[in-house]
Amino acid sequence: MWDTAMVYGMGRSETVLAQALKGYARSEYQLSTKFTPQVAGDGDDPVADMLEQSLDRMGTGFVDLYWIHNPADVARWTPLLIPLLQSSRIRHIGVSNHTTT
Numbered sequence: 605m606w607d608t609a610m611v612y613g614m615g616r617s618e619t620v621l622a623q624a625l626k627g628y629a630r631s632e633y634q635l636s637t638k639f640t641p642q643v644a645g646d647g648d649d650p651v652a653d654m655l656e657q658s659l660d661r662m663g664t665g666f667v668d669l670y671w672i673h674n675p676a677d678v679a680r681w682t683p684l685l686i687p688l689l690q691s692s693r694i695r696h697i698g699v700s701n702h703t704t705t
Contacts (some may be wrong), residue, residue: 605633605635605636605668606621606625606633606634606635606636607636607637607669608621608627608635608637608638608662609618609637609638609640609671610637610638610639610640610643610654610657610658610661611638611640611643611673613643613659614692615658615661618637618658618661619661619662621635621662622661622662622663622664625645626663630664635662635664635667635668635669636667636668636669636670636671636698637655637658637662637667637669637670637671638670638671638672638673638700639651639654639655639670639671639672639673639681639685640654640673640674641672641674641676641677641681642671642674642676644681649684650684650689651684651685652684652687652688652693655667655670655688655693655694656673659681659693665693666692666693666694666695667693667694667695668673668694668695668696669694669695669696669697669698670685670688670694670696670697670698671697671698671699672685672696672698672699672700672702673700673701674700674701674702675699675701675702675703678699678702682701685697691693
């Protein structure tokens with residue numbers, strides 16, 4: 605499992621990870637990246653937009669785990685993950701840096 609996020613180096617970590625994984629079959633590893641609300645764009649679907657940019661940088665058609673990176677307005681962002689899950693662009697959904705309250 606390789607974990608990264610767009611905000612780690614503003615996409616650079618995803619690009620470097622893709623380079624490191626060249627030569628390995630996609631079935632040999634799992635990828636995890638994150639949606640970060642604070643840097644979301646203002647388009648119609650910032651979650652999908654950020655995911656597509658991450659997929660492009662990582663050179664893959666899907667991620668195994670896509671996280672909401674922190675609880676900023678989680679009620680707004682969570683429903684936008686469902687179509688991505690249904691389309692198989694993401695395989696699993698997670699939360700990162702959240703509290704139970």
